[in-house]
Amino acid sequence: MKLLRYYSDAGIRPGLKADDGTLRDLGEHIADLTGAELGHDTQAKLASLPLADLPIVQEGPRLAPCVGDVGKFLCIGLNYRDHAEEAGLAIPQHPILFLKANSAISGPNDPVVLPRGAQKTDWEVELGVVIGKTAKYIGIEDALDHVAGYCVVNDVSERSFQMDLSGQWTKGKSCDSFGPIGPWLVTPDEVPDPQQLALYCDVNGKRMQQGHSSTMIFSVAEIISHLSQLMTLHPGDLIATGTPPGVGMGQKPDPIYLRAGDTLRLGIDGLGEQQQHIVEDS
Structure with missing residues (x-):
C-alpha cells in the first residue's frame, strides 16, 4: 500500500494512493497515520478494505507529511x-x-x-x-x-x-x-x-x-x-x-x-x- 496524509477543511486526514491512481480516504477506518497506527495488524486491516468502499478524494489535495507525530x-x-x-x-x-x-x-x-x-x-x-x-x-x-x-x-x-x-x-x-x-x-x-x-x-x-x-x-x-x-x-x-x-x-x-x-x-x-x-x- 501507499499510505498518505492530506489536508482537508477538517484538518489532516489519512488516505491511500490506489492502484487505479485515485486517492482514497481512510478516515472512517483509522484516526491518523502515526506510530501507534503503523503496526502490521493495522496494515493488514487496511489492506483488506474493499477499494470501492473508500471515498475518492477530489481535487488533488495538498499532501501532508506521510507520517504524523514522528518520534525521533x-x-x-x-x-x-x-x-x-x-x-x-x-x-x-x-x-x-x-x-x-x-x-x-x-x-x-x-x-x-x-x-x-x-x-x-x-x-x-x-x-x-x-x-x-x-x-x-x-x-x-x-x-x-x-x-x-x-x-x-x-x-x-x-x-x-x-x-x-x-x-x-x-x-x-x-x-x-x-x-x-x-x-x-x-x-x-x-x-x-x-x-x-x-x-x-x-x-x-x-x-x-x-x-x-x-x-x-x-x-x-x-x-x-x-x-x-x-x-x-x-x-x-x-x-x-x-x-x-x-x-x-x-x-x-x-x-x-x-x-x-x-x-x-x-x-x-x-x-x-x-x-x-x-x-x-x-
Whole structure:
C-alpha cells in the first residue's frame, strides 16, 4: 500500500494512493497515520478494505507529511561511498548519526524556506525508513521485520550552519521546512529489498543526483540493528539513510547552492516524487 496524509477543511486526514491512481480516504477506518497506527495488524486491516468502499478524494489535495507525530528523526551521514569521496571525507567505520529537529518536517510539495543568514543551502535525496515495531538490541537478520514502510526524504541542509557553527551538523539540518517527507509511506510488501532502489534529484530541471541504494556503505538492516544497540527505536521513528553523490556542495569546479526561485524534483523508484519551490523567509 501507499499510505498518505492530506489536508482537508477538517484538518489532516489519512488516505491511500490506489492502484487505479485515485486517492482514497481512510478516515472512517483509522484516526491518523502515526506510530501507534503503523503496526502490521493495522496494515493488514487496511489492506483488506474493499477499494470501492473508500471515498475518492477530489481535487488533488495538498499532501501532508506521510507520517504524523514522528518520534525521533534520525539521520545517517556519509552512507554512500561516492558521496563521502565527493565531500572529501573518510569512509566511516560505523554509521554516522545525527538528529534532525522534528519541527523541520514538512509535506512533500511544500516550499523550502531559506532561513535568515542562509548562504549554502543544499539538497539531499534520501531513502526514509519508518519504524513500525519497537526495536531494541535486534540483529541484522530481524531488522526489516520492524519496518512500517519507506518514503522519500529530502534532507535539506544549510552548509554554513552545518560546517561553520562549531561543526554541529544538526544546526544546518533542522531549519523549518528542511525535512520534506512523502508523498506516501510505502509498506514493506511493495519494497521486497530496500537495497534495490534508484534515487534521483533534479534542480531547475537538471539531473544533479542519481544513485542506487545498493551502493550504501551500511544497509537499511545494518542501520536499524546498529541504532537499536544504542537506543530503543519506537513505532513512528523516522530514519534517513544517507544521500548519493551529486549534492551542491560537491559540484566541481565550484559548489552550487539553492536560491529563491529554484525548484527541486526528487524521488525514489516505487516511492513517489517530491517537488519543492525555494522561497525566502519572510
